[in-house]
Each structure stands twice: as structure tokens, then as C-alpha cells.
Amino acid sequence: MRRVLLVEDDDAAAADLARIADHAGWTLTRVASTAGGRTAVARETFDLLVVDRMLPDGDGLDWVRSLRARGPAVPVLILSALGRAANKVEGLDGGADDYLAKPFDPDEFVARARALMRRAAMPAESPDLVRLGDVEIHVKARTVHRRGQFVAVSRKEFELLHKLADHAGDVLTRSMLLDAVWNLRFDPQTNVVDVHVSRLRRKLEIDGLPNPIVTQRGEGYAFEPVSPSEAKDLAGAKGPMDATNPSEPGGPDATGARQP
Amino acid sequence: MRRVLLVEDDDAAAADLARIADHAGWTLTRVASTAGGRTAVARETFDLLVVDRMLPDGDGLDWVRSLRARGPAVPVLILSALGRAANKVEGLDGGADDYLAKPFDPDEFVARARALMRRAAMPAESPDLVRLGDVEIHVKARTVHRRGQFVAVSRKEFELLHKLADHAGDVLTRSMLLDAVWNLRFDPQTNVVDVHVSRLRRKLEIDGLPNPIVTQRGEGYAFEPVSPSEAKDLAGAKGPMDATNPSEPGGPDATGARQP
DNA sequence: GGCCTGCGTGACAAATTCCGTCATCCGCAT
DNA sequence: ATGCGGATGACGGAATTTGTCACGCAGGCC
Numbered sequence: 001m002r003r004v005l006l007v008e009d010d011d012a013a014a015a016d017l018a019r020i021a022d023h024a025g026w027t028l029t030r031v032a033s034t035a036g037g038r039t040a041v042a043r044e045t046f047d048l049l050v051v052d053r054m055l056p057d058g059d060g061l062d063w064v065r066s067l068r069a070r071g072p073a074v075p076v077l078i079l080s081a082l083g084r085a086a087n088k089v090e091g092l093d094g095g096a097d098d099y100l101a102k103p104f105d106p107d108e109f110v111a112r113a114r115a116l117m118r119r120a121a122m123p124a125e126s127p128d129l130v131r132l133g134d135v136e137i138h139v140k141a142r143t144v145h146r147r148g149q150f151v152a153v154s155r156k157e158f159e160l161l162h163k164l165a166d167h168a169g170d171v172l173t174r175s176m177l178l179d180a181v182w183n184l185r186f187d188p189q190t191n192v193v194d195v196h197v198s199r200l201r202r203k204l205e206i207d208g209l210p211n212p213i214v215t216q217r218g219e220g221y222a223f224e225p226v227s228p229s230e231a232k233d234l235a236g237a238k239g240p241m242d243a244t245n246p247s248e249p250g251g252p253d254a255t256g257a258r259q260p
Numbered sequence: 261m262r263r264v265l266l267v268e269d270d271d272a273a274a275a276d277l278a279r280i281a282d283h284a285g286w287t288l289t290r291v292a293s294t295a296g297g298r299t300a301v302a303r304e305t306f307d308l309l310v311v312d313r314m315l316p317d318g319d320g321l322d323w324v325r326s327l328r329a330r331g332p333a334v335p336v337l338i339l340s341a342l343g344r345a346a347n348k349v350e351g352l353d354g355g356a357d358d359y360l361a362k363p364f365d366p367d368e369f370v371a372r373a374r375a376l377m378r379r380a381a382m383p384a385e386s387p388d389l390v391r392l393g394d395v396e397i398h399v400k401a402r403t404v405h406r407r408g409q410f411v412a413v414s415r416k417e418f419e420l421l422h423k424l425a426d427h428a429g430d431v432l433t434r435s436m437l438l439d440a441v442w443n444l445r446f447d448p449q450t451n452v453v454d455v456h457v458s459r460l461r462r463k464l465e466i467d468g469l470p471n472p473i474v475t476q477r478g479e480g481y482a483f484e485p486v487s488p489s490e491a492k493d494l495a496g497a498k499g500p501m502d503a504t505n506p507s508e509p510g511g512p513d514a515t516g517a518r519q520p
Numbered sequence: 521g522g523c524c525t526g527c528g529t530g531a532c533a534a535a536t537t538c539c540g541t542c543a544t545c546c547g548c549a550t
Numbered sequence: 551a552t553g554c555g556g557a558t559g560a561c562g563g564a565a566t567t568t569g570t571c572a573c574g575c576a577g578g579c580c
Contacts, residue, residue, distance in 0.1 A: 069489065075379065085365035085367055085368045086367070088365075088368050088371065088372075089367045089368055089370075089371040092368075092371035092372055092374065092375045093371050093374065093375075096375065097375055097379050098358070098372075098375070105345035105348075107345055107346070107349045108345045108348050108349055108352075110349075111348065111349040111352035111353050112348075112352055114352065114353065115352045115353075115356065115357055115358070119335065119357050119379060119380070120379070120382075122380075138401075138403075140410040141398075141401065141403040141405075141410050143398075143401040143403055145401075150400040150401050154566080154567055154568080155567080155568095156567075156568065157567095188569085188570090190569070190570055190571080191527080191528085191529095191569095191570080191571085192568085192569055192570075194526095194527065194528065194529085195528085195529075195568090195569075195570085196568085196569090197527095197528085198527090198528055198529055199529090199568095201528090202529090215526095215527070215528095217525095217526065217527075217576090217577065217578080218525090218526070218578095414537085414538060414539080415538080415539095416538075416539065417538095448540085448541090450540070450541055450542080451540095451541080451542085451556080451557090452539085452540055452541075454555095454556060454557065454558085455539090455540075455541085455557085455558075456539085456540090457556095457557085458556090458557055458558055459539095459558090461557090462558090475555095475556070475557090477547095477548070477549085477555065477556075478549095478554090478555070
């Protein structure tokens with residue numbers, strides 16, 4: 001249920017917008033001044049602010065500017081009789097996300113409001129964020145999420161996952177992983193890689209879903225992204241895990257890292 | 261330097277937009293089909309896509325829809341001669357972030373493009389994210405960032421910060437913190453709180469900026485948000501740290517947790 | 521089907537990090 | 551100047567991470 005704050009002093013306009021919002025399935029809170037807006041925003045969380053410009057206590061755009069000066073905030077759509085291009089430019093540059101001149105088409109208003117709320121809910125793209133299928137890796141913070149759920153991984157587990165994810169779709173041999181993650185250029189004659197992979201797998205495990213870390217027997221391991229749209233019902237399909245055609249030659253040395 | 265991809269088959273329109281982009285200081289890459297757009301997006305990262313609808317290989321909006329089906333993506337502004345309200349609704353509901361009908365005002369186009377890129381760079385609001393001044397706390401992942409820089413804090417340090425931040429602006433006495441963070445209802449007669457505060461402070465420290473954790477002598481500690489707009493030049497102003505008027509009575513028991 | 525090799529994981533010990541305590545020095549207030 | 555409160559370095563114990571080992575299971579080949 002989307003929560004929308006309307007800052008509008010004209011009762012007729014407010015009633016129209018209330019009807020539109022109701023029809024769109026939103027909860028609309030209406031105030032008639034920027035002071036009222038300030039109070040409402042301090043009390044509640046909203047998904048969208050719809051702000052008129054000519055209000056009894058000033059220009060709604062001034063309030064929007066002060067919101068923006070305080071940092072990232074809820075999206076703002078300005079509705080105003082001040083509808084020339086220069087007014088729109090002023091409003092958009094002042095921090096509004098959209099600007100509609102009155103009179104407006106109700107359907108267009110709703111579509112624009114939806115687009116704003118949709119965009120505001122999207123995670124920001126960042127060079128620090130690696131997203132592969134349903135797994136998100138924040139490189140600097142060393143955190144991992146799967147399907148939006150936080151996954152607590154240790155330092156070594158993170159490095160292992162990061163390396164596998166950087167080469168998603170490719171098989172990494174045990175000796176590659178020993179080199180990359182452990183800085184070992186020789187075979188320690190233990191199953192340290194296997195043990196860490198097992199631990200990481202357990203942490204990434206979600207009941208009913210394929211695990212993104214797959215074994216290529218005799219070669220090594222690969223990260224195979226699981227699509228976010230993959231439903232839990234498909235868990236029975238073991239096909240992808242039985243792939244026998246590696247995209248990268250691991251060579252027989254993958255077996256060399258094992259305890260004989 | 262913003263990177264903009266233009267998908268437009270009309271040469272004259274493309275030339276106009278190239279001039280506008282150049283004047284706005286953006287780097288514009290132009291392609292003439294959705295296939296070209298697909299290729300460009302696969303090769304490079306863009307800050308904005310500007311997409312026409314009637315293209316030689318189909319409707320640009322269909323491509324936008326397929327981008328959206330794949331998850332969060334770069335913002336899209338549709339420019340189109342198809343300018344009725346119903347067309348705009350179709351475009352916005354189809355995944356575009358904005359929709360401008362041709363002919364359009366160049367200044368309005370630039371202002372809208374800027375608003376889209378500004379919004380796309382904003383971190384998503386989330387109940388998991390607590391933002392206070394220039395400090396961001398991700399509650400589930402137990403991570404902390406100050407001015408976008410990752411701050412490595414331990415579990416106890418995180419809990420302490422979280423508690424202080426939840427009561428930002430209020431003084432928390434040592435016994436309050438002992439109760440809340442250490443689950444101790446008695447005074448251990450050690451300076452464990454002080455030590456942890458010191459450790460946390462050091463980790464949050466940024467040269468030239470006030471530390472958000474302030475001491476109220478004889479009472480306790482408080483989290484005082486440092487505004488993201490506060491420049492490093494103001495570091496000499498020690499005023500906020502010397503505040504002598506606590507907003508909450510800590511009482512004299514703050515001293516009780518000290519080693520005698 | 522049997523056998524052999526490779527893989528997965530439980531258990532344990534060593535290594536590393538976190539946390540609490542203690543003590544000392546510095547800063548602040550009277 | 552004096553005394554109290556706060557900040558922080560250092561150390562040792564607690565908790566977590568990491569590596570090793572061993573054993574049982576799974577997969578592939580003959």
C-alpha cells in the first residue's frame with residue numbers, strides 16, 4: 001500500500017487527487033501548507049510527495065529544496081499551474097523528480113507517480129556492488145545477500161565467493177583457487193579448498209533452490225548464477241548441476257590438490 | 261562526465277540532441293536501432309538511455325520492457341512523436357522513467373535528464389538503512405559507512421553505535437549503555453563502555469571532521485549527526501562538541517560506572 | 521554390479537580477532 | 551592548584567575463523 005503525501009491548499013483539487021489516489025490503491029494524506037508537509041514527513045514515512053507550488057505559506061518548491069539539501073529523500077512530483085518550460089526547469093533543477101503542469105491527465109499523473117515510486121525503490125547501481133543471479137556482493141563491505149537476505153560469511157569465505165563470482169560461468173580449479181585466495185603456489189596436500197567451499201555452500205543454501213556453486217567433477221568449481229525469477233518449485237530440476245561441458249579447461253591438475 | 265546513450269534513427273533529431281548533450285557536458289553515444297542499443301549497453305555503462313519509439317527494427321519501448329524484465333537498470337527517458345497521454349502512460353508503465361513528447365523544449369529535456377540521473381544515483385531508502393548525518397548504518401548486514409567510506413566495526417562496536425544512533429541527539433548514560441549493549445544491570449566497576457566508545461570513535465574518525473560521538477562530561481555519550489554538507493574546513497569550529505546543554509537528563513549515575 | 525577415485529562434511533586443534541580489564545596520563549571544572 | 555572524569559595503550563582470556571584429518575558417500579568407469 002503506497003503512502004502518498006499531498007501538499008495542496010485548493011480543496012477541489014485535493015478532492016480530485018484523493019479520488020485518483022484511492023482509485024490507484026494508494027493511501028493519501030493531505031495537508032494544505034509546507035508547514036503541514038514538514039510535520040507529516042517528520043511523523044510518517046511516505047512513498048511519494050505530491051506538492052503544489054503556490055501555497056498559503058510560500059512556494060512548495062522552496063520546501064523541496066530544503067528536503068534535498070538534507071540528503072537523499074522520498075521522490076517528489078510537483079503539480080502546478082506554473083506550467084511553462086522555464087517553471088519546469090526551475091522545479092526539476094530545484095530537486096523535484098517530476099513536474100506536471102495543471103491541468104493534467106489523471107492517467108498520466110498516475111503513470112508518472114508509479115514510475116517515480118518504482119525508480120525510488122530500485123537499488124542504486126554501484127561499482128562496489130556485484131549482482132549475479134540472486135546473489136549480491138558488496139565488495140568493500142564484504143557482505144553478501146541472497147534474495148535480499150543477508151548471508152554472514154567470514155573473510156576467507158567472502159574472498160572465495162568473490163573470486164568464483166568474478167569468473168562466473170567458468171570452472172576454477174583447486175590450484176587456481178589456492179593461488180587466488182590462499183596465495184599458495186603449491187599443493188598443500190589437504191582438502192582446504194573443498195572444506196571452505198562446503199562451508200560457503202551451506203551459508204548460501206536456500207531450501208528448494210539450486211546452490212550457485214557447482215562442482216565440475218575432476219576439474220573444480222564454478223559459480224552459476226541462479227535467476228531471481230527462478231521459483232522454488234523448480235528445485236527438482238537438477239539439470240544445470242549435471243553439466244558435463246566445462247566452459248574452461250581445468251585440466252587434470254584439479255585432482256592434484258587432493259590428499260592422496 | 262555523464263554518459264548518455266541515444267537510440268534515434270532520425271539523423272537531424274540525433275544531431276540536435278548531440279548538440280544539446282554536448283552543451284550539457286555529457287558524452288553522447290548514438291545508435292539508430294534497438295539492436296545497436298543492445299550492443300552498446302552490453303559494451304559500456306551509461307548514466308541515461310534516451311530512446312525513440314519508432315525505430316527501424318521495432319518499438320524502442322519493447323526494448324525498454326526487456327531491460328526492465330532483467331532487473332534494476334539505467335534510467336530511461338523516452339522521446340517520441342507518439343505524444344498523447346495514452347502513449348505516455350504506456351511508456352511509463354512499460355518501464356520508462358520519463359516520457360517527453362516531440363517536439364520538446366531543450367531546456368526541459370536537459371532538466372528532466374538531470375533529475376533522472378540524480379535520482380538514479382541516490383541510494384534506495386530501506387527500513388534496513390539508518391542514515392544520520394554522514395553516517396549510514398545497515399542494520400542487518402551490520403555494516404557502517406561514513407561519507408560513503410566503509411568502516412570496519414566489530415560486533416560490539418556496531419551494537420554500541422546502533423544504540424547511540426537510535427537515540428541520536430540524546431545523552432545515553434553509561435548504565436543505559438551497559439544495559440542496552442552489554443545486558444548488565446549492575447556496574448561492573450570497570451571502564452568497558454569508555455574503552456569501546458574510544459575504539460568506535462577512532463574507527464569513525466575522519467581527519468578534519470567532527471566525530472559524531474560526543475561526550476557529555478559527567479553524564480554520558482550522544483550521537484550528534486554531522487551534516488553531509490559540512491566541509492572539512494570547518495573542523496576548527498569545536499562549538500558543537502562543547503555543548504553543555506544535554507537534551508536528556510543523564511543524572512549523576514553516569515559516573516557510577518567508573519572504576520573508583 | 522563392483523571397484524576406485526573424487527567429493528562433502530563432521531570434528532578437532534591452531535591461529536586470529538574480539539572483548540574486557542587495568543593502569544596511566546591528559547583534560548576539564550572548581 | 552587540585553581532584554575528578556575521560557581517553558587510550560597494553561595485556562590476557564574468550565570467541566571466532568581457519569586449516570587439517572578422516573571417513574563415508576557419490577559418481578564414473580570397466
